[in-house]
Amino acid sequence: MRRIGIGLVIVQVAFGAVGNVAVRGVTSTQAILTYTAPDAGVCSVEASESATYRPLVHDVDPVLFVGANLDSRAESMSSGRERVFVIGKRRRRRH
DSSP: OEEEEEOSSOEEESSTTOEEEEEEEEOSSOEEEEEEOSSSSOEEEEEOSSTTOOSOOGGGOTTTSTTTTBTTSTTOEEETTEEEEEEOOOOOOOO
């Protein structure tokens, strides 16, 4: 599994081999991230308002929402290695 991180403005690749990382659109609550995965495997995404990526924004925090950080989640799109990941989905935590 590869990990990708996104800051407020700066996009960083946490581990190598992920390419063409770009923020394609931003609103006050969402960001659209596109990238090329190194293979057909699942990638994890980190997003935070902090350069340390801690804490993560709730939408991609797997402690709050299991699998929310994976680009295999229902809201993501992929075509081979090309991925689109929308950060900022409103979710309700199940009790």
